[in-house]
Amino acid sequence: MNAISTTLRPAELEWELPERGRVAMFALIAAEAAIFSIFVVAYLFYIGKSLSGPLPAEVLSPPFLYTICLLSSSLTIHFAAKRIRSANVRSFGAWWLLTIILGAIFLYGTASEWHRLIYEDGLTITTNLFGTTYYSLVGLHGFHVIVGLLGLTTVMVFTLFGTVKQEHAERIDVLSLYWHFVDAVWIVVFTVVYIIGR
Numbered sequence: 604m605n606a607i608s609t610t611l612r613p614a615e616l617e618w619e620l621p622e623r624g625r626v627a628m629f630a631l632i633a634a635e636a637a638i639f640s641i642f643v644v645a646y647l648f649y650i651g652k653s654l655s656g657p658l659p660a661e662v663l664s665p666p667f668l669y670t671i672c673l674l675s676s677s678l679t680i681h682f683a684a685k686r687i688r689s690a691n692v693r694s695f696g697a698w699w700l701l702t703i704i705l706g707a708i709f710l711y712g713t714a715s716e717w718h719r720l721i722y723e724d725g726l727t728i729t730t731n732l733f734g735t736t737y738y739s740l741v742g743l744h745g746f747h748v749i750v751g752l753l754g755l756t757t758v759m760v761f762t763l764f765g766t767v768k769q770e771h772a773e774r775i776d777v778l779s780l781y782w783h784f785v786d787a788v789w790i791v792v793f794t795v796v797y798i799i800g801r
Contacts, residue, residue, distance in 0.1 A: 622773055622777070624773065624774060624777040625773070625776070625777055625780070627777075628777045628780050628781060629780070631781070632780065632781070632784045635747070635784065635788075636784075636788075638743070639743065639744075639788055639791070639792075642736075642739055642740045642743055643740065643791060643792070643795055645736055645739070645740075646736040646737070646739075646740050646795055646796065646800065647795060647799070647800075649732045649733070649735075649736050650733075650799075650800050652732050653731035653732045653733045653734075654731065655730075655731050656731070657724050657725065657726050657730070657731075657733075658733060659733055659737075659796075659800050659801045660801050661724075662720055662724040662726055663796070663797060663800075663801055664797075665793070665797040665798070666712050666713075666716060666793075666797070668712070669708065669709045669711075669712030669713070670709075670789065670793055672705045672706075672708045672709045672712070673705065673706065673709040673748075673785075673786055673789055674786055674789070674790070675705055676701075676702045676705035676706050676709075676782065676786065677782065677783050677786045679698050679699075679701045679702040679705060680698070680699070680702045680755075680779045680782050680783070681779065682698045683695050683698035683699040683702060683775070683779075684772070684775050684776055684779050686698060687767070687769060687771065687772045687775050688769065688772045689769075690768075690769040692762065692765075692767060692768065692769075695762070695767070695775075696759070696762045696763070696767075699755065699758065699759055699762065700759060702755060702782070703752060703755050703756060703759060706748060706751065706752050706755065706782075707752060709748065710745065710748050710749065710752065713741065713745050713748075717738075737796065740792060740795075740796065741792065741796065744785070744788055744789060744792050747785050747788070748785055751781055751782050751785050754778055754781070755778070755782070758775070758778065
């Protein structure tokens with residue numbers, strides 16, 4: 604009877620500590636999400652309170668093409684992470700480079716919009732409440748895109764030198780979490796600025 608009950612006893616569950624990099628990235632994302640929340644609330648609070656123009660409806664047009672590029676980069680970085688897990692470094696490099704290109708196109712779109720707003724429409728960060736909150740919110744997101752692109756480019760350089768291997772898949776996944784966060788935040792910013800705020 605003892606032998607039977609011993610063999611029928613459920614196996615002990617083993618608990619492993621999560622990867623430190625992943626935990627740190629989730630902590631960073633939580634902190635950054637709190638900061639973005641403050642900026643989004645401020646933008647929503649000050650909508651329509653500017654005493655002088657230009658106003659959002661007069662100067663903003665939704666950057667659909669650049670948004671598609673940024674959101675597509677979440678797919679390309681996902682495919683890249685899958686390729687490095689299966690030790691296909693060459694394919695990983697191609698998908699990773701495409702992610703960088705899509706992110707850079709989005710950043711170019713933001714810079715072009717800012718150039719037009721400043722030099723053609725006369726909207727600066729000190730023009731009115733709309734200018735202050737717009738540049739603060741979109742600029743905060745743009746800063747995170749730049750940081751992400753610097754990280755992605757660093758990995759790309761290591762890939763070109765042949766030092767990125769399958770064993771680095773976990774680190775690649777951690778960096779891709781940040782990029783997914785940047786993309787997810789843009790959905791919120793785009794909705795608030797170009798849809799609700801107009």
